[in-house]
Amino acid sequence: MSTRFETTFAKGPALVCFITAGDGDTAANLDALVAGGADVIELGMPFTDPMADGPAIQAANIRALNKGTKTADVLKLATEFRARHPQVPLVLMGYANPMIRRGPEWFAEEASKAGVDGVISVDLAPEEDQDLGPALRDKGISLIRLATPTTDDKRIPAVLKGSSGFLYYVSVAGITGKQQAAMASIEDNVQRIKSHTDLPVAVGFGVRTPEQAAEIAKVADGVVVGSAFIDLVEKHGPDAPQHLKALVEGLAKAVHSARKA
Amino acid sequence: MSEHTPNSYMNQPDERGHFGQFGGRYVAETLMPLILDLEAEYRKAKADPEFKAEFDDLLEHYVGRPSPLYFAPRITEELGGAQVWFKRDELNHTGAHKINNCIGQILLAMRMGKTRIIAETGAGQHGVATATVCARFGLPCTIFMGATDVKRQQPNVFRMKLLGAQVVPVTSGRATLKDAMNEALRDWVANVHDTFYIIGTAAGPHPYPELVRDFQSVIGREARAQMLSRTGRLPDLLVAAIGGGSNAIGLFHPFLDDPEVKMLGVEAAGHGLDGDEHAASLAGGFPGVLHGNKTYLLQDEDGQITEGHSISAGLDYPGIGPEHAWLKESGRVDYTYATDDEALDAFQLLCRTEGIIPALEPSHAIAAIVKVAPTMPKDAIICANLCGRGDKDIFTVAEALGVEM
Ligand SMILES: Cc1ncc(COP(=O)(O)O)c(C=O)c1O
Numbered sequence: 101m102s103t104r105f106e107t108t109f110a111k112g113p114a115l116v117c118f119i120t121a122g123d124g125d126t127a128a129n130l131d132a133l134v135a136g137g138a139d140v141i142e143l144g145m146p147f148t149d150p151m152a153d154g155p156a157i158q159a160a161n162i163r164a165l166n167k168g169t170k171t172a173d174v175l176k177l178a179t180e181f182r183a184r185h186p187q188v189p190l191v192l193m194g195y196a197n198p199m200i201r202r203g204p205e206w207f208a209e210e211a212s213k214a215g216v217d218g219v220i221s222v223d224l225a226p227e228e229d230q231d232l233g234p235a236l237r238d239k240g241i242s243l244i245r246l247a248t249p250t251t252d253d254k255r256i257p258a259v260l261k262g263s264s265g266f267l268y269y270v271s272v273a274g275i276t277g278k279q280q281a282a283m284a285s286i287e288d289n290v291q292r293i294k295s296h297t298d299l300p301v302a303v304g305f306g307v308r309t310p311e312q313a314a315e316i317a318k319v320a321d322g323v324v325v326g327s328a329f330i331d332l333v334e335k336h337g338p339d340a341p342q343h344l345k346a347l348v349e350g351l352a353k354a355v356h357s358a359r360k361a
Numbered sequence: 362m363s364e365h366t367p368n369s370y371m372n373q374p375d376e377r378g379h380f381g382q383f384g385g386r387y388v389a390e391t392l393m394p395l396i397l398d399l400e401a402e403y404r405k406a407k408a409d410p411e412f413k414a415e416f417d418d419l420l421e422h423y424v425g426r427p428s429p430l431y432f433a434p435r436i437t438e439e440l441g442g443a444q445v446w447f448k449r450d451e452l453n454h455t456g457a458h459k460i461n462n463c464i465g466q467i468l469l470a471m472r473m474g475k476t477r478i479i480a481e482t483g484a485g486q487h488g489v490a491t492a493t494v495c496a497r498f499g500l501p502c503t504i505f506m507g508a509t510d511v512k513r514q515q516p517n518v519f520r521m522k523l524l525g526a527q528v529v530p531v532t533s534g535r536a537t538l539k540d541a542m543n544e545a546l547r548d549w550v551a552n553v554h555d556t557f558y559i560i561g562t563a564a565g566p567h568p569y570p571e572l573v574r575d576f577q578s579v580i581g582r583e584a585r586a587q588m589l590s591r592t593g594r595l596p597d598l599l600v601a602a603i604g605g606g607s608n609a610i611g612l613f614h615p616f617l618d619d620p621e622v623k624m625l626g627v628e629a630a631g632h633g634l635d636g637d638e639h640a641a642s643l644a645g646g647f648p649g650v651l652h653g654n655k656t657y658l659l660q661d662e663d664g665q666i667t668e669g670h671s672i673s674a675g676l677d678y679p680g681i682g683p684e685h686a687w688l689k690e691s692g693r694v695d696y697t698y699a700t701d702d703e704a705l706d707a708f709q710l711l712c713r714t715e716g717i718i719p720a721l722e723p724s725h726a727i728a729a730i731v732k733v734a735p736t737m738p739k740d741a742i743i744c745a746n747l748c749g750r751g752d753k754d755i756f757t758v759a760e761a762l763g764v765e766m
Contacts, residue, residue: 148666149539149651151546152389158533171663196387196650201664223387223650227377231650248391250553255394273391274551 104189104217105140105242105265109300112359113317114139115352116302118193118326120160121177122146122169124333124340130177132341133329134185137352140302140322141181142220145174145194152222154277156327159334171198175214182215191244191265193220196231204235211241218242218265226258233262242266247293249273249285256296266300266322269293277327280306287319310354317358325351370617370693373684378567381690383683386566387650391550400568402473407575412468419464420579423497424454426461428580430587430744435714436727443737445730446596447747448584448612451719457749458580458608459490463559465576467494470557477552478502480559481545483510483538483604484674485517486720486749487561492526494559502526505544507537510674517753535668538678542652562605563682566653570682577611584744585615596744597737599624602725603696604640604675606682608748613694623695626685627729629671630698640669641698642681643689656683672701672761673721675749699728705761707731708751720749721757 108114117138119129123146130141146164150157174192181190192199192211199207199221211219219241224232226245236243242265250273251259260267269290271281290301303316304324313323332343373380378400386396406412420426429449437445450458470478478495480502482488488504495502504521508530511518521528534540549558563573581599588596599616601609603626616622631639637659639645646657649664659667659679671677688694699707707727711719719727726745734743751758759766 147664148534149543151543151652152391152550154547155533162534165665197658197660197666198664201647201649201660201662222389223653225386225388225390225393227393228385228387228655231655246390248389250391250394252394259390270391272551273553275547 104187108139108189109266109321113320113355114302114322115313115348115355116140116142116304116322116324117329117348118142118144118324119329119333120144120146120157120164121174122164122167123160123330125338126177127180128341129333129344130181131184132345133348134188136345136348137356138188138348140189140191142191142193142324142326143174143178145171145192145198147195147198150195152275154275154327156277156330160330175210178211178214178216189217190215191218191220192216194222196221196224200231204232207232208235208239208241212239216241218244220244220246220268222246226261229262237262244268246270249281249289253292256293260297260299264299266302267293267297268324269301269303269320270305271303272305274305276305280312283315286316290320310350313351314354314357317355323355370691371614373687374567374571378571380684380687382648383655383686384567384570385655386653387655388566388653389550391553395553396566398473403469403568403572406469406472412472415468416465420461424460424464425452426579427583427587428452430584430591433715436711439710439714440731440734442735442739443597443741443743444739445734446588446742446744448580448744450580450608450746450748451723451750455490455493456752457486457490457720458577458611458746459487459561460493461579461611462561462573462576462607463490463494465572466557466559467498467500470500470559471498473557475555475557476500477556478559479505479545479548479556480561481505481538481541482561483507483541483677484753485510485514485521486675486753488526488528489517489520489524491559492521492524495526496524503548504528505531505541505548507535507541508532509536510538510541513674514753537668538674539666539668546652561607563607563610563684564605564652564654564656564680570654570684573607574610574614574684577607578614580608580611580746581613581615584612588744592742595619595622596742597621597623598733598741598743599745600627600726600730600743601746602627602676602722602748603681603685604678604722605680606685608746610682610684612746617693624693625729625733626694626696627725628696628698629673629676629725630700631670631672633700634698637667638670640671640677640679642679643685643696644698646679648686651680654683656680656686672704672757673725675720675722676725697729699725703728705758708758717747718751719747720751721754722749723747
């Protein structure tokens with residue numbers, strides 16, 4: 101049986117959409133993303149100290165926490181998403197501490213029950229895989245790792261070891277929400293990574309427009325967009341779903357245009 | 362120096378930077394290659410006699426080491442028990458132990474060809490020490506400081522600016538030390554190619570806890586030799602205040618394999634451990650991951666980090682260096698705590714009895730001595746780290762005592 105990731109990426113370049121759980125009407129926003137053509141959902145687990153994030157996602161984390169969002173609420177959002185959208189791959193993305201607080205086995209078990217396909221733990225380096233990797237793999241959940249412009253060829257095998265689902269190439273050395281890297285560098289780095297693995301490679305950080313997404317989709321298996329959605333959630337509050345849907349439609353069309361007919 | 366036997370307490374961390382279950386390297390992938398480079402470069406520097414010679418020379422002629430070991434007769438008499446001795450690191454250039462570490466790290470930065478320095482600061486002591494070494498070596502320097510602390514610590518902000526540093530007020534989170542560290546990490550991720558991050562305490566991703574400890578261990582090495590030459594024996598008890606734990610590990614480490622020497626680390630208990638208004642991560646926290654290492658953290662049941670509180674801005678941090686977490690679990694070092702009020706009393710006691718105005722951080726160590734010295738015999742010896750002077754704190758103390766200035 102193939103996984104949701106395999107089925108999705110087999111269709112060609114995929115649009116991966118990130119929003120923070122507990123910021124705005126998350127369930128409605130997730131539905132809008134899927135309705136607009138999102139292929140994979142990354143649901144951010146809010147954390148008090150989002151060290152790798154820029155101002156937009158930092159603020160989303162704080163808004164979510166100030167509203168009282170708990171780990172149980174994130175898992176509930178995931179469970180309900182899975183019930184409404186049985187086919188769409190769902191990734192929980194966040195920082196290590198909330199994931200390991202009750203022990204890795206607890207988290208893996210709950211994520212599995214919620215129907216989560218993959219987990220990204222931003223500050224869990226491959227060197228510290230023991231803290232989460234074995235528990236997730238045991239439950240058949242993919243640990244999705246990040247590669248960056250500073251990840252050289254020597255290091256890529258260590259990053260790939262124990263990872264599955266897809267690889268997330270962070271195209272800029274920096275935090276989320278800042279400018280995009282040059283296309284030439286993205287293409288070179290994706291090529292370089294793909295020479296080491298058959299896993300799909302999705303590219304993110306700084307992608308906001310359909311034009312950027314279309315360019316990246318020509319050279320990668322996925323395009324990740326986050327801060328642009330977060331900005332809409334902040335700006336439009338309860339009216340965010342219609343705006344999200346409009347943006348996703350444009351992005352999805354751009355990404356899917358790179359699919360072979 | 363003690364023998365490093367296989368059962369030594371001195372051969373931590375392991376090659377992956379783990380102190381037992383603590384420590385490690387929990388950073389975003391962008392930083393990992395740099396952290397590995399730093400480790401490789403540090404290994405080379407540690408084995409290089411020239412590096413050591415330059416470090417020692419700067420400590421002697423620029424910092425003013427060795428710092429004196431001082432027997433404090435009147436506080437000893439007042440407490441009526443063990444002899445109280447102080448390692449006078451408050452006499453260092455810039456007024457605290459922080460400069461020992463900054464000298465070591467800037468030499469490393471230059472070895473690695475880095476041309477820009479960043480650092481976080483809470484009270485501003487580490488910021489001032491970093492700005493100082495940057496001025497000394499002509500490197501541009503950016504200091505991240507919580508906006509709340511910028512307001513509380515204006516004299517140190519001005520000092521850093523005089524020394525040529527750019528001070529960036531951080532408004533994210535609650536705008537204190539933890540948030541300053543987050544922002545420094547964000548800057549570092551975006552500038553890894555030319556930037557070196559001088560971390561101010563014995564925490565962060567491996568190899569920082571190890572290298573900060575090594576640079577600060579000059580405190581304990583000197584104290585050990587001075588104590589032996591002055592009294593012919595080792596102290597019975599070492600005492601030091603703990604924020605992230607750098608002055609404490611610097612004093613303790615060279616004595617770890619001397620079983621007759623007991624050690625006491627003193628955390629900041631703020632308004633007391635019953636509520637949330639304290640910064641005692643060992644006494645009131647749980648193991649978790651933050652700022653690159655696994656250690657005891659103040660956090661809620663979901664792993665969200667809670668804000669500490671201490672009257673001492675330098676102790677107001679929700680974590681602690683991983684080696685202390687391990688030393689606590691191994692039982693080699695005891696840890697206790699002192700409240701704001703106890704530290705304020707101890708602060709005044711030292712002023713009155715010895716003519717020394719201590720920083721609020723070591724005032725916590727003195728508060729612990731006030732409790733423990735009377736329970737020890739008169740021929741027992743306590744050696745405490747007087748790791749900072751109190752000039753920076755007089756406004757805070759005046760306010761706490763209700764004095765208008
Ligand atoms: C004088 C002094 N002592 C202690 C500390 C706490 O740090 P650590 O526990 O790393 O020594 C600080 C931090 O600013 C300080 O300025």
